[in-house]
Amino acid sequence: MNELLNPPPPSPPTPTPRLARIQIVEDERIVALDLKQDLESLGYIVNGVAASEQRALELARSDRPDLVLMDINLGKGGDGTRAAQTLISQLRIPVVYLTAYAEPATLERAGLTAPYGYLLKPFELRELNATIRMALARREVERQAERAEQRYRLALDAAQLGVMEFHPESDQIELNGHVDPLQLSTARGFALSRQAFMACIELSAREQLAALLQPGGSAHCVTRWKPAQEPPTWLEIRACHFSEGVPGDGKIIGVFRDISVQLETEAQLRRAAVVFESAADAIVILDTQHRVRAINPSFTQMTGWTLEQVLGQDVRSFLPAQRQNDQAPFHAGANYTSTDEEGSSARAAVWHGETMCRHRDGRLFPAWQHLAPVLDAQGRLSHQVLTFTDIxxxxxxxxxxxxLAYHDALTGLGNRHHLEVCLRHFIGNEGQRDREPARFALLFMDLDGFKTINDTLGHGVGDELLIQIARRLELCLRRSDVSVRLGGDEFIILLSDIHRTDDATTLAEKLLAQIRLPVELAGRDPVSVSASVGIAQFPEHGRSADALIQAADAAMYEAKSAGRNRYEVFSARLSDKAVARLQIEQGLRRARLGQELMLHWQPIVDMARQRVIGAEALMRWQHPELGAISPDRFIPVAEDIGLIEDFGRWALDQACRLGVRWLASGRPLERLAVNISARQLQRPGFVDLVAEALKRHGLPPACLELEITESTLQSVDSGRVILGELRRLGVKLAIDDFGTGFSSLSLLKHFPLDRLKIDKSFVRDLEREGHDLAIVRAIVALASTLGLELTAEGVETQAQREVLLKLGVSDAQGWLYSRALPEADLLSLRESLAPNAAGSA
Incomplete structure (x- = not known):
């Protein structure tokens, strides 16, 4: 580098760091947060936000930011200009004003603080960025000037030199002149013994200075002054023994100077050389005519060009591969300095931006470039430093x-963001085709039985199945159509230019046929699934994205309810159904347990003894506007929206409380039955919840019976383990509505059950000789063989009672004995309960 900079000019200003630390002073929090976001988007670090003068100074003193953005009017928080005066004059931190005030008085008051910039609100982001960078560049130049001024002052002090004189006869060393580096006295001179002087320098220097005791001896050494002190002070000492012609007489005189700064500077230059050689960014030193004077190894690695190949070449002739919209640092539009052959320069600036560079082998690569001027002592451009990195x-x-932002990571189909964009585009085209409204169809598709495959074969198999389904969807669609995976096993398909419903239904049938085909999975037998599809058309079924999706979703649920593996087109009837469901859903979210939602209790009767032996908790809802709503309508909705867990926890607590009151009345209690949903069983800590409820109310566990459906047992992972824990707790377990589900008899074999509840659909026609009677006989035989107890549901007639008693079923519930009763009516019920003569009336 020396041959390029001879004589060496002052070090060039260091380029503005990429991550400057900036403090915001703004009393309006929203403005401050918005400004913070803008600064971080520009690559700066916001190290503090203050709303008052005092807080701004506290943050600045503790964090020392590179720059402060200051609002002049801080309201009750103080005066921004007063804070700026302290920051600039005492802390030497640059301040840029960001304010809405431009009155002469305000400008005059702000100008007295010598700010580093003044921006009027509102301002553009690029204005803010440019002002900040210029302020930081100015401060960096000031720092360079301060360091240069310090070095200049030290050079003057060094010119004064410290003088040392040794008198052998007194064994004293007199020190005069510039003695400040010795830090022993503030006076112009002082004396100390030779022994004390030698103790302040290093051993090697002592050995060299010992030669001065001989006539004609001389010494030149560099030593630490007081070797143990930190930071060290380095002295350069030159001394000679001058003889005065009289034997045994003479003087030892020398000079010394503080070279600590010089040695540190040399160390910095060595470090700079290491940085130049080892920097990951490519660095090129250019002259004023853009000719290459030096390159670092990263340049060769990044471009393939060696120093021998490019030395003296105009960098513009081989490196830039300018595209039409590029702003390269060397063209006139870049606002960079133009320097003539004599080195005169009107202006110099720093440029940075993205360009396209050419490798030696001809390939192109994008690069982020930074071009900075190197000015000599007269402020003229002497060199340029080009740095860039491959991006x-x-x-x-x-x-x-x-x-990834617009596509599903698993299937490669579009995601929700992609769907939003496409719907805005599709809907935005309405009315732009010579008065003909845009027409398209939206298909909402949900796979049937996917959860069973996912739970049985594992999520890996489920993911592979989704990928195969996605490929089939893509094969069925046109290039103008859009397929999206919403999540899980839900898909949405947008069909462009659909003018007839038949066109959408034809494609839906094609999709359903493709999905039904067996799917080949690696290492497994083929699996098959079906799908339910809902169809909505724009603009007939909705003029907004949300309305259209809701319409297709409602149609899809109707297809599922109708048997699955089919499609449904949205209609007004489905709209009414969806509105009714929404009304129930919103009502459930607002309903209060114990007020609108309450528990009624249906007595459980021993028909042989005609005694009430327990009761089952049944949820009832009295809607304030719709009146009584059947559990068949609101319980599934509560399951879907996740409220069933809260309802079930409340019902369990109420059952335990009622059981204690029942026992306190002295009446026999065999069981209080509570229905448990799949969501409750899957909830971590459910067993602990049951145990806590029993303990809180003091109910014996044997008095509590939890009723679970067959489908619940099938859908809950590790259900056998959970039921085992409940059984060990002492709670009884029953399968509700037995015979109506799709479970296998292995449930009875592997699960720790106590009771089967015969579904009312089999009891209804029991007095007739037919299939229902045969089914009940089989259930009775099965329960007897497995040692399980039985309860018949929906007993409404005396004939049903008599048949059940003949078959060996004594426990029953139904209107033959009582409807479901409020708690107070249940507690007042007689222990002995004869059948209602009116039957189901």
Missing amino acids: SALRRAETQIQH
């Missing part, structure tokens, strides 16, 4: 991120 990996990552 190909960054651009590839951005492309990938862009793709």
Whole structure:
């Protein structure tokens, strides 16, 4: 580098760091947060936000930011200009005003603080960025000037030199002149013994100075002054023994100077050389005519060009591969200095931006470049420093991120964001085709039976199945159509230019047929699923994205309810049904347990003894506007929206409380039955919840019976383990509505059950000789063989009672004995309960 900078000019200003630390002083919190977001988007670090003068100074003193953005009017928080005066004059921190005030008085008052910039609100982001960078550049130049001034002052002090004189006869060393580096006295001179002087320098220097005791001896050494002190003070000492012609007489005189700064500077230059050689960014030193004077190893690695190949070449002739929209640092539009052959320069600026560079082998790569001037002592451009880094990996990552932002990671189909964009585009085209409204169809598709495959074969198999289904969807669609995976096993398909419902239904049938085909999975037998599809058309079924999706969703649920593996087109009837469901859903969210939602209790009767032996908790809802709503309508909705857990926890607590009151009345209690949903069983800590409820009310566990449906047992992972824990707790377990589900008899074999409840659909026609009677006989035989107890549900007639008693079933519930009763009526019920003569009346 020396041959390029001869004589060496002052060190060039250091480029503005990429991550400058900035403090915001703004009394309006929203403005401050918005400004903080803008600064961070520009790559700066916001190290503090203050709303008052005092807080601004506290933060600045503790964190020392590189720059402070200051609002002049801080309201009750104080005066921004007064804070700026302290920051600039005492803390040497640059301040840029960001204010809405431009009155002469305000400008005059702000100008007295010598700010580093003044921006009027509102301002553009690029104005803010440019002002900040210029302020930081100015402060960096000031720092360079301060260091240069310090070095200049030290050079003057060094010119004064410290003088040392040794008198052998007194064994004293007199020190005069510039003695400040010795830090022993503030006077112009002082004396100390030779022994004390030698103790303040290093051993090697002592040995060299010992030669001065001989006539004609001389010494030149560099030593630490007081070797143990930190930071060290380095002295350069030159001394000679001058003889005065009289034997045994003479003087030892020398000079010394503080070279600590010089040695540190040399160390910095060595470090700078290491940085130049080892920097990851490519660095090129250019002259005023853009000719290459030096390159670092990273330049060769990044471009393939060696120093021998490019030395003296105009960098513009081989490196830039300018695209049409590029702003390269060397063209006139870049606002960069133009320097003539004599080195005169009107202006100099720093340029940075993205360009396209050419590798030696001809391939192109994007680069982020930074071009900075090097000015000589007269402020003229002497050299330029070009740095750049290959950002190909960054651009590839951005492309990938862009793709991931709008596509499903598993299937490669569009995601919700992609759907929103496409719907805005489709709906936005309405009315732009010569008065003909845009027409398209939205298909909402949900796979049937996917959860069973996912739970049985594992999520890996489920993911592979979704990928195969996605491929089939893509094969069935046109290039103008859009397929999206919403999540899980839900898909949405947008069909463009659909003018007839038949066109949408034809494609729906095609999709259903493709999905029904067996799917080949690696290492497994083929699996098959079906789908339910809801169809909505724009604009007939909705003029907004949300309305259209809701319409298709409602149609899809109707297809599922109708048997699955089919499609449904949205209609007004489905709209009414959806509104009714929404009304129930919203009502459930507002309903209060114990007020609108309450428990009624249906007595459980021993028909042989005609005694009430327990009761089952049944949820009832009295809607304030709709009146009484059947559990068949609101319980499934509560399951879907996740409220069933709260309802079930409350019902369990009420059952335990009622059981204690029942026992306190002295009446026999065999069981209080509470229905348990799949969501409750899947909830971590459910067994502990049951145990806590029993303990809180003091109910014996044997008095509590939890009723679970067959489908619940099938859908709950580790259900056998959970039921085992409940059984060990002492609670009884029953299968409700037995015979109506799709479970296998292995449930009875592997699960720790106590009771089967015969569904009322089999009891209804029991007095007739037919299939229902045969089914009940089989259930009775099965329960007897497995040692399980039985309860018949829905007993409404005396004939049903007599048949059940003949079959060996004594426990029953039904209107033959009592409807479900409020708690007070249940507690007042007689222990002995004869059948109602009116039957189901």
